[in-house]
Amino acid sequence: MPTVKDVDLSRLNREQREAVTAEGKAVAVFAGPGSGKTTVLTSRAAWLLQQGVTGGRILVVTFTRAAAREMKERLAFHTAAARDLTIGTFHSVFLRLLRESGIPVPRLIGEGEQAGMLRELLAEKKRPWDEDAVSGFLGQIGYCKNHLMLPERMNVRKEKNIAFRDLFHAYERLKEDRRVWDYDDILIQFYRLLRRPGSHSFRNRYLHILVDEFQDINRVQWECIRLLLPPEGRLFVVGDDDQSIYGFRGSDPGYMLELVRSFPDARRIVLKTNYRSTEEIIRAGQHLIAHNRHRQPKELTGVGVRGSESPVWMEPADEEEEARCILEALRDGKETAVLYRTSTQARAMIDALVQENVPFSVAAGDAAFYRRWQVVDVLSYLKLAENPDDLDALVRVINRPKRYLFGDEWMDGLWFLSRKTGRSLLECLPELEGLEGYQKKHLSRMVREVAMLRELSLTEAVERIRRNIGYDDFLSSMARDLGQDPASLREPVEELSVAVRRHPDAASLLSHIQTVEQRVREKPEHPQVRLMTFHRSKGLEFDRVFLIGLHAMVIPHRRSLQVPEKWKSRAWEEERRLLYVGMTRARRELHLSVSQTRQGRRVGPSPFLKELGYRGGEPPPERTEPSQIPRNRPNPEQPQLRHRKEPVRIGDELIHTRWGEGRVTGIIPLDGTAPGRKVALRFETETRTLHYELSRHLGLLKRTEES
């Protein structure tokens, strides 16, 4: 019989100890960021073993495989009996139990195959679609299934919703025909199994069910947990309603409150001590999240660690300067994370890191900017200009915009013509046999335009593809056909227009793209800098965190505002939680960056920044905040987010870590109200404009008397 090492409760604080040893049918631990949720959950499992509960009667459910792995490792330290515990994600645990029950589990399909099936169905139904629409449908289907809203029970009236229900239905049938399940089917099928009369063996198996990240639970998961729990069973959950950020997948922090309601004598314990961050960072986070209405209020306190600086604003001119500033900061070797709302925002940072050869890690999906279909279209035009015999590129763009050359019979004719005349495929296009006048006209124009691209700089060429060749118009009409937001569809090309400014020609850009792909694959084991979305950063912590691109329409994201009025306030709150998750990842330093322009346009700061005391920048272009959210609350405890103001005069001598000694030749206030100043500094060989306070804060700029 394996022995259990004593769980050292003395290392826990009072509330943590109370949680670990709590009695009662249900215990809900509401915990703020960095307050030791993982520690508590692991200690609880170890403590139960120590109390004599056999491992086989304990189930621990986590949200990610990484969390399950970590928990297993930590528990193995306490006892070999931890081997008998069931620890895993909802999907892995339910799948194991389904298999055990004898239900035949067919082949499971991932997102790639799901998308393929949807494409087939959309083509069959002759509905216009693009990749964004396909992933949109996939998201909707997942959302419905997680809410147990199955197509046969969907009572819809609007034409758009009927079309969606039919597609959903067809998708479910196609899966059945092909004998496959998607991952959401695991949850649905397990739920059905638990509702069958003979499912007692499962329903009595686990005496203790422990759930991590409970704020992200969805309807089907919640129902399964309730059904699994035997009458004499105990439920123990930890979560932070302020960190619930998967609403789009059906998660609902409301289940934390429902748990307290469903089990009237549930114990509710709040962990209030944050062990992760400096007092200043904790205060800023608390200040932001206090603006959410649908939450359990909880006061977090730190353990007295003061930061050397308050959280600091960065106001670079644009995304390129933002990336350069961060690169400069990285010279000190500190562990750093760069977090962003959407993966497109990682582009400038990745480009800069690749160009400066700095090792970094990023999820492949976040680094896929150059593989976005709109970008590939524009690149195909550039390739075609370089090589008018590039058939792949030609086929890709022939009808983008429409040139009315459909099917593929024309390809044989084109080969033949090109062979016969010795001219390129592109040049032969308008001479294809049997073309109508309007087709000839469109194709001749295409040949002329593509040939012209060769004469232009890369920036001009991309501009010409967008405006003269009509790629932007093509995207707008596609957005109309699909009922999508044209700005979202155009976003990748807007970003590309900025990205190409770094490159003299298409060859340089294409070789850079190859290097990016290679560098992303390298995945260094201990990179100094990690790039990730706010979503991916959940559960992690870093010494220094940069949150970049904090603009209006980015956070809260434009998409989250395109929901019916009644859901707006919820959507808005989820976006605020997302920013909160990002901010609370920082242990020592937190930098909030809002550039003055984005994708070449002036943009306003995120309205959330105002809530944090930011007074700079332009007002956001559209203020769509739902009326019930209080605006500009009085803020007695405004976090100190401003830069230090110290005198600087023309003629002052300063030393920059990179460019050496320089003399101030100009001082430029930032938009009058914005914190900080820019200074023009003449160095030996060049003059540079730098953000004075930011450069000082990052230790890049010293006054001569300090050296």
Ligand SMILES: Nc1ncnc2c1ncn2[C@@H]1O[C@H](COP(=O)(O)OP(=O)(O)OP(=O)(O)O)[C@@H](O)[C@H]1O
């Ligand atoms: N009682 C304690 N004394 C000292 N350090 C602690 C204590 N409890 C937790 N910690 C430390 O605090 C840090 C944060 O803990 P943990 O990651 O478990 O928090 P969390 O609540 O899961 O955070 P989040 O929800 O933000 O991801 C860890 O480094 C952990 O070791």
